[in-house]
Amino acid sequence: MATAQESLAFAPRRRRFSLARSRNASAGALLAGLLAAAALFAPALAPADPTAMDFQAPFRGPSRAHFFGTDNFGRDIFSRVLYGYRTSLLVGTGSAALAVAAGVPLGLAAGYVGGVLDHIIMRPMDALIAFPAILLTIALVGVMGTSTAVLIAVIAIVYVPIIIRTMRASALAVRAEPFVEGARARGASDLRLALRHVLPNAIDPVLIQGSILMGIAILIEAALSFLGLGTQPPHPSLGLMLADGRDIMRDAPWVVVFPGLAIMLAVLSFNLLADGLRDVLDPKGGA
Amino acid sequence: MGLARFLVRRLLLTVPVLFGMSVVVFLLIRLVPGDPAQVILGLRATPEGLAAIHRDLGLDLPLHRQYAQWLTHFLTGNMGQDYRSHVPVTVLLRQRLPVTLELAALAMLLSVVVAIPLGVAAAVRRGGPADRTATLLGLVGISIPDFWLAIMLILFVALELGALPSSGFRPAAEDLLGNLRSLILPAVTLAAGLAAVVVRMTRASMTEVLSREFIRFARAKGVRERLVVYKHALRNASIPIITVIGLQSGYLLGGAVIVEQVFDLPGLGSLTVNATLERNYPVVQATALVIGLMFVAVNLATDVAYALLNPRIRAQ
Numbered sequence A: 001m002a003t004a005q006e007s008l009a010f011a012p013r014r015r016r017f018s019l020a021r022s023r024n025a026s027a028g029a030l031l032a033g034l035l036a037a038a039a040l041f042a043p044a045l046a047p048a049d050p051t052a053m054d055f056q057a058p059f060r061g062p063s064r065a066h067f068f069g070t071d072n073f074g075r076d077i078f079s080r081v082l083y084g085y086r087t088s089l090l091v092g093t094g095s096a097a098l099a100v101a102a103g104v105p106l107g108l109a110a111g112y113v114g115g116v117l118d119h120i121i122m123r124p125m126d127a128l129i130a131f132p133a134i135l136l137t138i139a140l141v142g143v144m145g146t147s148t149a150v151l152i153a154v155i156a157i158v159y160v161p162i163i164i165r166t167m168r169a170s171a172l173a174v175r176a177e178p179f180v181e182g183a184r185a186r187g188a189s190d191l192r193l194a195l196r197h198v199l200p201n202a203i204d205p206v207l208i209q210g211s212i213l214m215g216i217a218i219l220i221e222a223a224l225s226f227l228g229l230g231t232q233p234p235h236p237s238l239g240l241m242l243a244d245g246r247d248i249m250r251d252a253p254w255v256v257v258f259p260g261l262a263i264m265l266a267v268l269s270f271n272l273l274a275d276g277l278r279d280v281l282d283p284k285g286g287a
Numbered sequence B: 001m002g003l004a005r006f007l008v009r010r011l012l013l014t015v016p017v018l019f020g021m022s023v024v025v026f027l028l029i030r031l032v033p034g035d036p037a038q039v040i041l042g043l044r045a046t047p048e049g050l051a052a053i054h055r056d057l058g059l060d061l062p063l064h065r066q067y068a069q070w071l072t073h074f075l076t077g078n079m080g081q082d083y084r085s086h087v088p089v090t091v092l093l094r095q096r097l098p099v100t101l102e103l104a105a106l107a108m109l110l111s112v113v114v115a116i117p118l119g120v121a122a123a124v125r126r127g128g129p130a131d132r133t134a135t136l137l138g139l140v141g142i143s144i145p146d147f148w149l150a151i152m153l154i155l156f157v158a159l160e161l162g163a164l165p166s167s168g169f170r171p172a173a174e175d176l177l178g179n180l181r182s183l184i185l186p187a188v189t190l191a192a193g194l195a196a197v198v199v200r201m202t203r204a205s206m207t208e209v210l211s212r213e214f215i216r217f218a219r220a221k222g223v224r225e226r227l228v229v230y231k232h233a234l235r236n237a238s239i240p241i242i243t244v245i246g247l248q249s250g251y252l253l254g255g256a257v258i259v260e261q262v263f264d265l266p267g268l269g270s271l272t273v274n275a276t277l278e279r280n281y282p283v284v285q286a287t288a289l290v291i292g293l294m295f296v297a298v299n300l301a302t303d304v305a306y307a308l309l310n311p312r313i314r315a316q
Helices: A023-040 A077-113 A115-129 A133-144 A148-175 A178-185 A190-202 A204-227 A238-248 A254-281 B003-031 B036-044 B047-057 B063-075 B089-124 B129-143 B146-160 B176-210 B213-220 B225-263 B268-278 B281-309
Strands: none
Touching (some): A023 A077, A077 A204, A133 A204, A133 B268, A148 A204, A204 A238, A204 A254, B003 B063, B036 B047, B063 B281
16 A cells, blocks of 8 residues: 555555446446346245246246246246346356456556567467457367356456456556556565556456456357357256247247346346446546 | 558558467367268268378378468468368358358448437437437347347247248349348347447547537537537547447457358358358368458458548558
8 A cells, every 4th residue: 555655656546436326337236136136046036946847837928827938848937037047147257257367467467567478468369359259159169068167268268358458458558657657666566566556556447348248248158058059958048048949939929038138137237337337437438 | 651551561460360360260170079070971980981081181180281281272262172062162152251241231331320320419419319219229239139139030020020031041133122131130130239339439439529629619610510510520539439340340240150040041150150060170261261351351441441530540
């Protein structure tokens, strides 16, 4: 912590922010919290076993007994959506956390140290980022298989270049600030400068990007499962429900309407959160 | 530095990127477990048969020699043939590429035509109806899963209303109207995400520019409001908007993979997915490189657009 005795140029005090200052952020955080709770307590909340078939009640429309209706096997869609959220949110938070955990040190090193290290880190990222994400994911899933853990790792690999770039750009900008020069003049070591001065002041854009990434990861998990390359049955997945539902959607539109709305709601909550974070953390609204 | 020199330098810079990409694709597809010879022979596979095919396809050579062989062939315009159908890959590309390009171009056109005027209107009157629409589109557009939007359009527009075909493709040369009708729903699906990003950026960039001094000056001078907004402001707000359109074109190509799958369109995306699943090395290598090439070309076009809009950039 920089104190008055140590320096002439002060590190800007970390702005204390509360999510309540942004309507978007609070709405997003609230919605994401609710969905996470729904996923966590799915066993208690779900009115039915998500895999239990009921041949007495196939193709039932939405009703008090089945909020979202039933599918061709009489399975309760609402229960399946709750359990599907478990996979979605696990992949979303897991891959974003992994990408941030790997991307922040690499981006910081590239931006702060620069030189040859910058090239060693960034050039492979340029080649990685040049591919459409979905193609890269499909290829990697082909190499590594389709378990949930693999999906998390693959999505993290595909998006780590973006976290690295964001962190690098931000670290480069902060490194040039006078307060970093001030700390250096006081004899702070490079490691201390990077970790105590640059990192805390450069992390905000990464947090925003991480929140966006959670939404993207949920979309990718759903898309891969939809193509048959992601979560495999009998594990519940919203994307898988949409793929199965296509064959019967003319008779039972609710089998495709609700799982899709559910995905959208989850992604929306993280995007709202990201927008709100941007309002709070970066009032100038950099793009 | 003149525009010509700027262009040459940018072109030269793309060479290492493309080379790196070709190496990545080459290694990645070979890392995927699964043997193309096994796919070709299926149940008839015998150890001798597999070995013979490996020899024919050059798969028994060490990796670096396989790569060198592929690269020399590629540079002389020979992309090899589909392992299964024995159709030259260049022929496949000629069939598939136009479909994806037409789809992507339509989606791009659609999203720009909707998003830019909407974003401008939102910035001009903050808090008004256009602003609320823009905010909603900006948020829903990036949150909606494209394959779900596709399913909803098929279900409610194609099947319920019977207004448009739900799948399949008509070549433009045979039936231009049918061609457009078969691409409207896929293009709308693909356009949603792009429009969302463009509308956000247009709104943000225009808001910023409209608050500057020279805009107030132009208004004070009595320049007509339309001219102030569309000529003075939009031109100055255009660089971030063009950047985001350029960056998102990669998303269009990726999104096309899924949209082509759902609408059953014979484009590059569905070709790539199926070839990956079949370990059809020559096809995957060629399609991935073509997609990468398009991406690089769009980036280049974006840079050129900058240089034209803002001569100061050329000097850097």
